[in-house]
Amino acid sequence: MDNNSNHIHNFWVIGVNYKKSDALIRGLFAVNNEQYEKALQLASQYGISDLFIVSTCNRTEVYGFADTAEHLMELLCNVCEKDIEVFAANCYKRNGQAAIQHLFHVAAGLDSQILGDFEILGQIKTSVKFAKAHGYIGTFLERLLNCMIQSCKSIKTNTSLSSGTISVAFAAVQYIKDFYAELKHKKIVILGTGKFGRTVCRNIVDYLNVKEITLLNRTEESAIELAKELHLKSAPFVDLEKEVADASIVLVSTSAHDYILTKSQLEGKGEKLIIDLSVPRNVDIEAADLEGITLIDVDLLSKIKDETLNNRKLEIPKAIAIIDTNIAEFTDWYDMRKYAPALKNIKEKLKDIYISPNIFMRNFTQISDGQILHEEKINKVVGSLAMKMRNHNLVGCHFISAINDFIN
Secondary structure (H helix, E strand, C coil): CCCCCCCHEEEEEEEEEECCCCHHHHCCCCCCHHHHHHHHHHHHHHHEEEEEEEEEECEEEEEEEEHHHHHHHHHHHHHHHHHHHHHHHEEEEEEEEEHHHHHHHHCCCCCCCCCCCCCHHHHHHHHHHHHHHHHCCHHHHHHHHHHHHHHHHHHHHHCCCCCCCCCCCHHHHHHHHHCCCCCCCEEEEECCCCHHHHHHHHHHHHCCCCCEEEEECCCCCHHHHHHHHHEEEEHHHHHHHHHHHHHEEECCCCCCCCCCCCHHHCCCCCEEEEEEECCCCCCHHHHHCCCEEEEEEEHHCCCCHHHHHHHHHHHHHHHHHHHHHHHHHHHHHHHCCCCHHHHHHHHHHHHHHHCCCCHHHHHHCCCHHHHHHHHHHHHHHHHHHHHHHHHHHHHHHHHHHHHHHHHH
16 A cells, blocks of 8 residues: 655554563554454554554564554554553654664664564564555555665674574573573473474574473474474374473463463473463463462563673664664655656656757757657756755756756
């Protein structure tokens, strides 16, 4: 949906993230694919265009064009069926250039719960692809997102912001290693083998010397496929309680909107470390009160600090400089868009001058291949004019100058 009235001052981002809200609040406004599709279907009713939504364990953000931020908030709360007052009390809003800067910082991992976590860029790309398939990525966002991707590539290549092994998935591995002195005979169950669950699983396999790992997923084929790939076990989801009861460590990375594990399912099942990586929570928080149960969520994991993280902090100024350069390039492109109608009009006028029986043009009409010559000349003059308009912002004066350049 490309709207010619999409001006930078109508570009908004609204959202909740880990900085202002805990996992419980963020879970209220997490958006699944069904809700995302509904939001895109309803967006026009709220006067919203060029829209995409990013929903991860650390944040839910809505980017789009609207007259006010409240229109985006109303749409999100509608599809999540939650109270807008609760969202307003926990949200942030950015507009115009501030919204653009926020997007670039988020994509680069500067705003991640673990600094430099580069997984967010892939999550943004997936969200944008979904919106584009529904016609909600127009010219403005297309260009903006391309500049954002180039910025992230440059940061990845020219800084160490994402160097070392640190992410929420890896932090889970680190926590397990610190929690248990000996892991050799511990059974691990991983619930959820989606994109994030696969990352968690591979980290477990790569960094923990554990042989007994069982995968479960609502769509059983997904767990079977990953288990075969990594030479692990899988089990039907209906065996969840039995598998969890036999496990010492349970990692949950599902995307359900209800609890996968309840307090009653875990009561009397012995000592367990349960790491809930899901937002909203997929493990009943009251299970933490049970004897022998240690329940950890993404917020606690993200507080882990190490030398790698400290080294990343030193790279922040370099990353910001790269972002500022790319935003400036985008702003130049945007500023030139407002001259597009004038440039098109000028080009047409110059063509009219060429074909008119004007004494100033008689030398052109005597030249062979004059059509090619005049097209090249017009393009050259209009290109020069565009540069002058960008630098001096004097449209009328440069219109006259362009005509003189063409004739002389």
